[in-house]
Amino acid sequence: MAVTQVFGARVRRREDPRLIRGTATYTDDVTLPGLCYAAFVRSPHAHARILRVDTSRARSAPGVLGVFTAQDLEGKVNSIPCGWQVPNCDLKTPPHPPLARDKVRFVGDAVAVVVAESRAQAYDAAELVEVDYEVLPAVVDTEAALQSATLVHDDVPQNRVLLWSVKGGDFEAAAREPGVRVVRQRLVNQRLIPNAMETRAATAQYNPGTGELTLWVTSQNPHIARVILSGVLSFPEHKLRVIAPEVGGGFGSKIPVYPEEAVVAHLATRLARPVKWAETRRENYLSTIHGRDHITDAEIAVRPDGTVVGLRVRTLANFGAYLSTAAPAIPTILYGLVLSGPYRIPNIDCEVTGVFTNTTPTDAYRGAGRPEATYVLERMMDLAARELGMDPAEIRRRNLIPKDQFPYTVATGITYDSGDYARALDRALEILDYPKVRAEQAAARQQGRYLGIGLSTYVEICGAGPSKVVGATGFAGGLWESAVVRFSPTGKVTVFTGTSPHGQGEETTFAQIVSQELGVPLDDVEVLHGDTDSILMGWGTYGSRTTPVGGTAVYLAAQKVKEKAQRIAAHQLEVSVDDLVFENGRFHVRGAPDRGMTIQEVALQAYLAWNLPEGMEPGLEGQANWDPSNFVFPFGTHACVVEVDPETGQVRILRYVAVDDCGRVINPLIVDGQVHGGIVQGVAQALWEAARYDPAGNLLTGSMADYAVPKASWLPHLECDRTETPTPVNPLGVKGVGETGTIAATPCVVNAVMDALSPLGIRHLDMPLWPERVWQAIRQAKGGAA
Amino acid sequence: MIPATFEYVRARSVREAISLLQQHGGRAKLLAGGHSLLPLMKLRLSQPEMLIDLGPVDELRGIREEGGSLVIGALTTHDEVANSPLVRERVPLLAECASQIGDVQVRNRGTIGGNLAHADPAADYPAAVLALEAQMECEGPAGIRTVPASQWFVDLLTTALGPDEVLCRLRVPVQTLGQGWSYTKLPHPASGYSLLGVACLVTVDGGVCRDARVAVTGAGPKAVRLAKVEQALVGGRLDEAAVAEAARLASDGLEATDDLYASAEYKRHLAVVYTKRALLRAVERARG
Numbered sequence A: 001m002a003v004t005q006v007f008g009a010r011v012r013r014r015e016d017p018r019l020i021r022g023t024a025t026y027t028d029d030v031t032l033p034g035l036c037y038a039a040f041v042r043s044p045h046a047h048a049r050i051l052r053v054d055t056s057r058a059r060s061a062p063g064v065l066g067v068f069t070a071q072d073l074e075g076k077v078n079s080i081p082c083g084w085q086v087p088n089c090d091l092k093t094p095p096h097p098p099l100a101r102d103k104v105r106f107v108g109d110a111v112a113v114v115v116a117e118s119r120a121q122a123y124d125a126a127e128l129v130e131v132d133y134e135v136l137p138a139v140v141d142t143e144a145a146l147q148s149a150t151l152v153h154d155d156v157p158q159n160r161v162l163l164w165s166v167k168g169g170d171f172e173a174a175a176r177e178p179g180v181r182v183v184r185q186r187l188v189n190q191r192l193i194p195n196a197m198e199t200r201a202a203t204a205q206y207n208p209g210t211g212e213l214t215l216w217v218t219s220q221n222p223h224i225a226r227v228i229l230s231g232v233l234s235f236p237e238h239k240l241r242v243i244a245p246e247v248g249g250g251f252g253s254k255i256p257v258y259p260e261e262a263v264v265a266h267l268a269t270r271l272a273r274p275v276k277w278a279e280t281r282r283e284n285y286l287s288t289i290h291g292r293d294h295i296t297d298a299e300i301a302v303r304p305d306g307t308v309v310g311l312r313v314r315t316l317a318n319f320g321a322y323l324s325t326a327a328p329a330i331p332t333i334l335y336g337l338v339l340s341g342p343y344r345i346p347n348i349d350c351e352v353t354g355v356f357t358n359t360t361p362t363d364a365y366r367g368a369g370r371p372e373a374t375y376v377l378e379r380m381m382d383l384a385a386r387e388l389g390m391d392p393a394e395i396r397r398r399n400l401i402p403k404d405q406f407p408y409t410v411a412t413g414i415t416y417d418s419g420d421y422a423r424a425l426d427r428a429l430e431i432l433d434y435p436k437v438r439a440e441q442a443a444a445r446q447q448g449r450y451l452g453i454g455l456s457t458y459v460e461i462c463g464a465g466p467s468k469v470v471g472a473t474g475f476a477g478g479l480w481e482s483a484v485v486r487f488s489p490t491g492k493v494t495v496f497t498g499t500s501p502h503g504q505g506e507e508t509t510f511a512q513i514v515s516q517e518l519g520v521p522l523d524d525v526e527v528l529h530g531d532t533d534s535i536l537m538g539w540g541t542y543g544s545r546t547t548p549v550g551g552t553a554v555y556l557a558a559q560k561v562k563e564k565a566q567r568i569a570a571h572q573l574e575v576s577v578d579d580l581v582f583e584n585g586r587f588h589v590r591g592a593p594d595r596g597m598t599i600q601e602v603a604l605q606a607y608l609a610w611n612l613p614e615g616m617e618p619g620l621e622g623q624a625n626w627d628p629s630n631f632v633f634p635f636g637t638h639a640c641v642v643e644v645d646p647e648t649g650q651v652r653i654l655r656y657v658a659v660d661d662c663g664r665v666i667n668p669l670i671v672d673g674q675v676h677g678g679i680v681q682g683v684a685q686a687l688w689e690a691a692r693y694d695p696a697g698n699l700l701t702g703s704m705a706d707y708a709v710p711k712a713s714w715l716p717h718l719e720c721d722r723t724e725t726p727t728p729v730n731p732l733g734v735k736g737v738g739e740t741g742t743i744a745a746t747p748c749v750v751n752a753v754m755d756a757l758s759p760l761g762i763r764h765l766d767m768p769l770w771p772e773r774v775w776q777a778i779r780q781a782k783g784g785a786a
Numbered sequence B: 001m002i003p004a005t006f007e008y009v010r011a012r013s014v015r016e017a018i019s020l021l022q023q024h025g026g027r028a029k030l031l032a033g034g035h036s037l038l039p040l041m042k043l044r045l046s047q048p049e050m051l052i053d054l055g056p057v058d059e060l061r062g063i064r065e066e067g068g069s070l071v072i073g074a075l076t077t078h079d080e081v082a083n084s085p086l087v088r089e090r091v092p093l094l095a096e097c098a099s100q101i102g103d104v105q106v107r108n109r110g111t112i113g114g115n116l117a118h119a120d121p122a123a124d125y126p127a128a129v130l131a132l133e134a135q136m137e138c139e140g141p142a143g144i145r146t147v148p149a150s151q152w153f154v155d156l157l158t159t160a161l162g163p164d165e166v167l168c169r170l171r172v173p174v175q176t177l178g179q180g181w182s183y184t185k186l187p188h189p190a191s192g193y194s195l196l197g198v199a200c201l202v203t204v205d206g207g208v209c210r211d212a213r214v215a216v217t218g219a220g221p222k223a224v225r226l227a228k229v230e231q232a233l234v235g236g237r238l239d240e241a242a243v244a245e246a247a248r249l250a251s252d253g254l255e256a257t258d259d260l261y262a263s264a265e266y267k268r269h270l271a272v273v274y275t276k277r278a279l280l281r282a283v284e285r286a287r288g
């Protein structure tokens, strides 16, 4: 087959047929001889002292193999550690017992675990475990937590998890500058539930003969899970194998190591039988992490000409009941450091207070900190424009970092590698036909219709990252990636990656990289991931890092293969290495195209090892570890047009335009898919999704009948376009694109709705913009009568 | 999300289903499409000891015309109602209502009998059958009886159906010439049920409203007819102003409950807005 340009081609995802046809193997599909099933007994109270746990009835229920409480796990399953201990913020890390010991701290906190022959028997018996609780007052409200007499953890005063700040320049001085106006707004970024299509699950098998413990688990980062679990279980790491088989989405919720996984792994050794646990959707809502949940007081200081001179932000972040694995980083470094967005803002002052509450723990959710920061910034830009009577596009353009100023260091200390922000803004306005939609808006207003136009310009910081930089931020690991590219004797290629894609399509894009570099047919490249036994190391798939970091490792490994192959070919063709040209998968002698060898022929020779250069080892594979020198900085502009129904408050999105720049594009189809999904999740936060608790800490949105996951039919056609500014950070020139949509879309839609309502004098409404909230605001603006 | 243990039997006839219900007292439940019952069982809010599957009972299927009414078997799925040429021609209001229930999966599995027997306060059919003045035909140990829609909905999740009775079919009077209709709803953003839904049927003759039937679902514990709106419409001309004026009465005395997405106050307001919108659409159709 003639190898064509595969890098940049709209290749269909090779993952999809098995996902669509139901032939993929998820953790819950792993079946093993003698498998038994676990079910957790969960607290119905947000905060209560455990007085007594009586497991006797459950123990004698049909099929039950064992019932275990915190006492039974004493010294066997240790506290679940926090993996990102952000320094200089007085971080409190109270213990996180795998099963609640003295107190339960949120509805859904696990108190006991039942193992039975069948899943149904396990759930039946779980209902028979009797727990006597002394119900305590619950701290549910984020703002009340600091003042509350009730402490979620006795040794954490004021329920304060951390107090973190970043400061660049002098906001106060900037705000005092003559003529500068300071616009203030309080912004609530509501709590969300990640809703991966596959709920969490774990299947563990212990082999008493070899002493090996294998855990199949819904993880975005099996290697990290192995490191942490070896500590939690005091189990030698080399005897522990963690496999993330097919994983049905994560959005960050499968980054953490959770109590259930540790307990299930332990039970497999204890019972010497394989044990499986698969979360129900209800458990998923209660005990898998939630995201966002900030309350922010923001101030933006702006000159009369629209130049932004400062941003001050005071944020309260709700951590829930325990510190989840990466939680401390989310509202701090992944939030505060990115507050400058795509703008030159010389003075930034951000202070974040984290609190514990009696709610489900929070952690990374698609975008993780960056959507929250972008929301604050983009809302404040609009409010500043409104204050000055300026066009929202104009105020943005005026403050964007010019393309000739890269690398550019923002006030929070981060250095952006490259960008052409104005170009993306211009392109989005062009697609939208901005002057025309503004004219339509004016005409609609004459007819009493409320059309709004929203913009959001953003820069994302992703592709983590330089290990020593993330190490300095308290991350208990590195963030490099490793890859192996291996030829088989018959000329097929297997790629091993330490990243752990779970829906993003890297089996396809990584194959494209290798196919392009080695000139082999795409179908001859297999990409394997998600098994700690198959590769040196992997730090996982999240933070839009898989392609910029893991893809680069694959690219570099392929280069090593190519170099070795070239040396073998040169040796066998009896020319010098420099005399060979590599084209379409074949080495040939420069100037003599018929004297050559295909790379598959070279691979066979490498395995036969009959005639290799002196001292060369047989076999043909390349291994590379890549630690990037910087993060990558995708950017773009999103724009939308909405119409608000003034009678009901319903918001309809009429148009949505996205111009993103993720550097070089390996597969436009996949990039579009990532952008589409991201936009939908971002729009959903603006308009529909919200996790709600009652004052006692019960989750009111405890099922999909109550929590509004978006439907495809609610969105218009998404008009996606791109600019392409390759990053110099990696040889592929690629940036991440997994989160851009989510980051940009939320403020874009809220800005549009506020623009629609501006004739009524409505400045700001908090999300989600449920119809009633919008209707009430309209009614009030009109003076009470609807 | 894992139901408690239950026994499962497939009934072969209505009589068999009734006798099974009698044998097992309140511990057995009939199963139709399962789209209301199974979610409750998975949350263990309902723990029947036995499910009697009506699936094999052919006498509960089918749509036919009989003496000025459509007779619709209880097991008819929402999708069948929405797409049946007979329903679309004779009782288009019912088809329009069915087409707005849930999503494709729900419409493919859920049945009209199950929907009406369950009487969810936010379900769509209740408003439509009230406006259409349909009759529910039930069979119990004492034989067959017919309950008018107006007496069917008793309270939240409660109907006139007796404990050992099976809802067998509906008799829905066919719509006549000059009747305009509409089913209009604001879907609940999460469940798809009606945050508020309005069904209406207006008969216009010579520009004058001869008959008007308006029913609302989603506001309170059960669907209700809006008698005041109907009275204000009948005998008048149905221009936009008159319709808006009448619709204003929709909230008058309307029982409404607060929920997460909509306060009682907002639902009353929606009742007015959706009544107006549904009526305007119906009037437009009545004009042909």
Ligand SMILES: Cc1cc2nc3c(=O)[nH]c(=O)nc-3n(C[C@H](O)[C@H](O)[C@H](O)COP(=O)(O)OP(=O)(O)OC[C@H]3O[C@@H](n4cnc5c(N)ncnc54)[C@H](O)[C@@H]3O)c2cc1C
Pocket (backbone or CB within 6 Å): B029, B030, B031, B032, B033, B034, B035, B036, B037, B038, B039, B054, B074, B075, B100, B101, B102, B103, B106, B109, B110, B111, B112, B113, B114, B115, B116, B117, B118, B120, B122, B123, B124, B125, B161, B165, B166, B167, B168, B191, B192, B193, B194
């Ligand atoms: C995601 C989702 C979205 C939905 N959205 C909507 C919506 O937008 N609008 C709407 O109206 N509904 C909606 N529903 C409910 C759906 O329409 C159900 O199908 C319907 O309410 C129940 O019908 P069923 O056939 O599934 O009944 P089942 O669930 O099988 O039974 C419901 C109850 O009725 C009893 N029953 C069933 N058949 C009979 C009979 N013939 N005689 C006596 N008793 C009987 C059962 O014993 C049970 O108590 C939704 C459901 C789901 C899961």
